[in-house]
Amino acid sequence: MNKNKISSSFGQNITRREALRYGLLGFSGLALAGMFPLRAAPVTKRAKAKSVIQIWQWGGPSHLDTFDPKPEAGYDYCGPFNKPIETNVKGIRICELLPLTAKQADKYSIIRSMTHGINAHETAAYVVQTGWKPEDGFVHPCAGAVVSFEKGYDAGYKGLTPPYIVVTNPQGRFSEAGFLGSKYKPFATGGNPNSEPFTVEGIVTPGITKQRQMDRRQLLNQLDGFAKKLNGNSFVDLALNSEQSAYELILGNSGKVFDLSAEDQKLRDKYGRNSFGQSCLLARRLVEAGVPYITINYPGWDTHKQNFETMRTKLPEFDKGFSSLLRDLADKGLLDSTIVWCGGEFGRTPKIAWEEPWNGGRHHHGQVFCSVVAGGGFKPGHVVGSSNSTGTEVADHPVYPWDLLSSIYQLMGIAPEETLPHPQGLKIPLTPPVAEGIKYSDSLKEIM
Amino acid sequence: MITKINIFATCVLFFLISSVQIFPQWTRDDPPQNGKIKANNFIDELVFDKLSKKHITPSPVCSDEVFLRRVFLGVTGALPANKEVRSFLADKNPDKRKILIDKLLASDEFADYWAMKWSDILRVKAEFPSNLWPVAAEAYHRWIRTCIVQNMPYDKFAYALLTSSGSNFKTPQVNFYRAMPKKDPLSILNAVALPLMGSRAQKWTDEERYGMAVFFAKVGYKNTQEWKEEIVYFNEEGKFLNPKTGKPQELTFLDGERVSLSPGKDPREAFANWLISPDNKWFAKNVVNRIWYWLMGKGIINEPDDIRPDNPAQNEKLLARLEKELIKNDYDLKSIYKAILNSNTFQLSSLPTDNNQNYEADFSHYYVRQLNAEVLIDAIDNITGTGEPYSSLTPEPYTYIPEDEKTVSLADGSITSPFLEIFGRPPRDTGFELERNNAPTIQQRLHLLNSTHIQKKLQGSQTIKNIISANKNIKDIIINLYINILSRYPTQAEGKTAENYFTVVNKNKTEAAVDLAWALINTKEFSFQH
Structure with a gap:
């Protein structure tokens, strides 16, 4: 027998490298493991966060037109949005179309150095939401399915409201549950929370x-x-x-x-009387009901054409819903135990495509983009990392999707050495091991 | 779809020729067993022999109603048409079950349904984690279906999958080597062993894996000028070095036999010849066990794709005999279907007795499980005369499926719907049988009970409206709904309950008919294979 072989529980012979990868060595084996990812912060025994609200800006919002404005880069980069506004945290400026969000900057932190370099929607959406690159042959579960596995019915969740909910439509071809299987797929509400009645598929x-x-x-x-x-x-x-x-x-x-009609009408107005605004309000109600993971699937950010016209309608809608959600969660004392994670699968090309047929459009840009995190143990009022002067590349402190997801798992009290069961009998780590040549950064340490 | 078209005509016809005033007595209770159950063939002999050694009595043979529904759903993935139910139940021919089995095995629907099963384990999907892309996925599926229509001998089928070279569009079976996320020899080996040997190569020793992987070292891939066309070919330069010694690896079969090939010989052919030889320990065993699993709900070896020495068969003699039958019949898979379907073992009631309820694994009664997602939505579409709007916008080219196409006929596993996801259709990521998850969930029940998706189908159903307008008598409306949905007549008690609903609870005839159809769709009798 080769020394490098380890027999796993199912009588299979695998190499040490594979064993490390699939976490089969147990605790004694872990002692070896400078191989395992260095996490951003020490493992938190007690969960700070009980729920996650993921605002998924499907299509990829422009980082320059939201949380990383570049007025100094000139018209070909910033277009008409050249007057970013100060927030209530000194030194942090965001796009002028987000005035309400600017007043809540003491509740969130901006990561301006997210990067993965992938420019295709499907692949980028997969990497950002699973924390894994696609080429290892496995279909990994996304964060929502992982939380559903770790905090749902198997972990004693008793609610009748499903533990993982997508408001409103599922992400289509993106396989949320991956190898965990259909049991961990989200419940998608369908319908429009802004209409009366809000038709919830199967319930109303x-x-x-x-x-x-x-x-x-x-x-x-x-x-x-x-x-x-x-x-x-x-x-x-x-x-x-x-x-x-x-x-x-x-x-x-x-x-x-x-039933959103149970909410105060004025509060509903503040969130915005549109599907996104009322989805944010619903997310808060779901958090109150103890649901551990909610994704607001918020499409419409794929602005290849006429980016600025779209932003002028899209951003005010986002601004109302997002800012009201943060304030409402804080008012109800829920923000400390609720992670709000907002962003898309990538950013958009900083240099504007003025020519026909784009007429001021922006294309896919995975080299650098923003994510915003709030609550649940994330320290607010910080900016993590930065992009270069034109917003084309990371200038410092790169943050990878696996960095962000392992931080979220930690705050949810899910230990980094946890593994997930694969139908082949393998135990797959939550996030990719360093042994695979994956780089982890410690950039998120400052907000943990 | 044969069934959809016939329902209306049948209802009219039935109304004209008969105006039944009382509910005919229906025998849902499987007839009590008089003495020993007859052995119809070698399967029964071997199954009943094992049971009697344990002093276990099998459940009675199921009623005609139960058999009809079971065999239709099991063989074609579809419900019998109204006319079919009536004529089969009225038929006095003692051989009518056998005749029906032959008819169904020869139908187009059989090919549709079994092409779906094979596409599950061969991972036919356009995109992620393996990337066949839409055109090739369609071509591959069509090739598989054609093989089933032609009843290609199974050894020839496997040989074609394993040894072909050519374009993914023009020689669709080469997609066998493309439907895998990684294409190094060890990964190819995993993807070959699972569907064709029923074995998980990941569990073999390194020496075994290396010796077998080298047969796939010379599988080459190259692109052409045509968009997404890929040629799979015999690449003489391909090499596989033993990862431990770094030296070229000798071709060694899993049972230890070494081979050396003259240069210019494609090792895939040597592998295929080894695999399909009658002495091979995996080839015939795998496929007869899978067919058993697909028809009976449980394999003789479980999981059906985990054949290994320490996972023994529940009934060794039975499995060995099925293997022998297949080889004797020149790998004619239909001979195995016929043997299983004509056995009384397949035709046992699903209701356990006090004596046999713990002996499900010995096939003492028929294994109850939820219908496959695709079959369930097709059945609902059939009953309501509606369809599903399947389409795919990524990757290109765009695919739109006509609404009257059945779900079981979908070629591309990447094309999906919320219903299919909720009801556990396999994503075709790994080819493992347990990717399909038929376990009942709250979400599934919510969807059937109260989703707009199902409500719209029921409320807008022209088929149900036709039943109402063609039948003046409420009893006939009830009977037709029962036949269309549960493939049987109602019992007296059920008929009275339903009639009371129409005359007392909800006097709006259309609403009452929709509600009855809704209730029947929500019975477990409808959503389970039993």
């Missing part, structure tokens, strides 16, 4: 009165003789229990978390 259906719901339920109960005969079959029992839980959401109190 327009056109069916409560009386008819109850009549139907009784009819079903009378006709479901097969289920009664197979009483004791584990799958049938599971289906019946699931049905009962589903009715708690449809007819019972558990579904009320989605």
Whole structure:
């Protein structure tokens, strides 16, 4: 037998390198592991954060037009947005179209040096949300599925509201749960939280009165003789229990978390009477209900054409929803235990494409972009890293997607040495090991 | 879709020829067993023999109603049409089950459904983690389906997958070597062993893996001028060095036999010949066990893709005999389907008895499990006369699937829908059988009970409206809904409950019919294979 071989629990022979990679060595093995990633901060035993709200700006928002303005770079870079405004934290300036967000800068920190260098939506979205590069042959789960695995039903979560919720539409081809399997996929609400009623797929259906719901339920109960005969079959029992839980959401109190009409009308106005604004409000309600991971899937940032026209409508909408969410969470004492993570899969090209057919557009830019983090143990009022004078590259303190995700996991009390089960019987680390040639930075230390 | 078209015509016809006033007695309860269950063929002999040694009695043979639904869903992934239900149940021919089995195995729907199963384990999808791209995924799926239609002998099928060279568009079977995220010899070996040997090469010793991987060292890939075209070819320069010694590795089969090949010989051919030889310990075993697993819900070896010495078969003799049958019949897979489907073991009731309830793994009663996601949505579409708007905008070229195409016929595993995701359709990432997750969840129940997706199908259903307008008598509406949804007549008690709903609870006939269809779709009898 070769010395380098280690027998895993399932009788498979694998090399030491693989064993390190899949975390099979156990604690004795970990002693070897200067190989394992140096985390941004020591492992926190107690979780500071209970929930994550991920505001996912699908398409990739321009970093120059949001949290990393470059008025000095000239018109070909900053376009018409050349008057960034001061925030309530001295020295931090952001885009002039975000005045409300500027007043909340003492609640968040801006990472201006996010980088992965990938310019394709699918791949970049995968890397940013899983913390893994795509070429290792595995389909890794995204942060929401990881949190759902670590903090959901398997970890004693008792809520009937699913532990991982996407407001409103799922991310389509992006496989959120990866190798963890469909059990850890998010529940997507569907519908529009700004409409009355807010149709939540499976929970609130327009056109069916409560009386008819109850009549139907009784009819079903009378006709479901097969289920009664197979009483004791584990799958049938599971289906019946699931049905009962589903009715708690449809007819019972558990579904009320989605009823935004219970909120103060003025507060609803502040969030903005649009789908994004009301999604932010819903996210806060879900946090109050104990849901550990909420993604607000917020599309519309892929501005190849007429970037500035789009930004003039998009940013005020974002500004209201995002700033109100931070303030409301803080007012209700929830911000300390809730991570708000906002950003997209990449930034946009700093040099503006003025020519036809783009007419002032910006393209994909994975070389450098921004993410904003708030709450849940992240220190506010900081800027981490910076881009160069034209916003084309990282100037200092690069932050990689795996840095950010391991920080979020830590604050959620998920230990970095945790592994996830792969159907092949492997144990896969949460984030890629240093042994794979992955660089980790300690840039996030200052805000942890 | 045969069934969709026929429902309306049948309802009209039925109304004209009969106006049934009472609910016919339906025999959902599988008939009690009189004495010993007859062994229909060698499968029953071997299964019942094992059970009797444990003093276990199998459950009774299932009723015609249960058999009809089970065999349709199991073989074609679709519900029987209204007319089919009526004529099969009325048929007095004692051989009617056998006749139906032959008919279904020869149908187009059989090819559609089994092309889906093979596409799952061969990972037919356009994008990520392996990248076939849309055109090649379609071509590969079509090739697989054609092989099934032609009932290509299984050894020829495997040989073609393993040894072909050419363009991914023009010689679609070369996509076998493209449908994997990594293409080094060890990764290719994993992707070959899983579907064709039912074995996880990751669990072999290093020596075994190296000796086998070298057969795939000369698989070459090159691009052409055509967008996303790729040629898979025999690359004489390809090498695999033993990672430990750094020296060229000798070709060594898993059972220890060494081979040396003259230069210019493609080692893939040597591998394929070894694999498909009648003495091979994995080849026939893997495929008969998988077919058993697919039809019966549990493999004779479980997991069906984890064949290894320390994972023994539940019934060694049965598995060995099935292997022998396949080889004897020149690798005609349909001979195995026929044997299984005609056995009383396949036709046992799914209701366990006090005596046998803990002996599911010995096949003492039929294994109950939830329907596959694709089958379930097709059934709902069929009942309501609706379709699903499948499309794919990335990667290019854009793909739009006509709404009347069945979900089981989708070629590209990258094309999906919220329904398919919720109901556990496999993503085709790894080719493992357990990628498919049919376990019931709250989300699934919410979706069936109360989603706008399902509600719209029911409320807008022209098929249900047609049933209402073609049948003046409420009883006939109820009977037709039962036949369309549960493939059987209602019992007296069920009929009375449903009738009461129409006459007392909700007097709006259309609403009541929609509600009854809704209730039947939400019964576990509907969403489970049993």
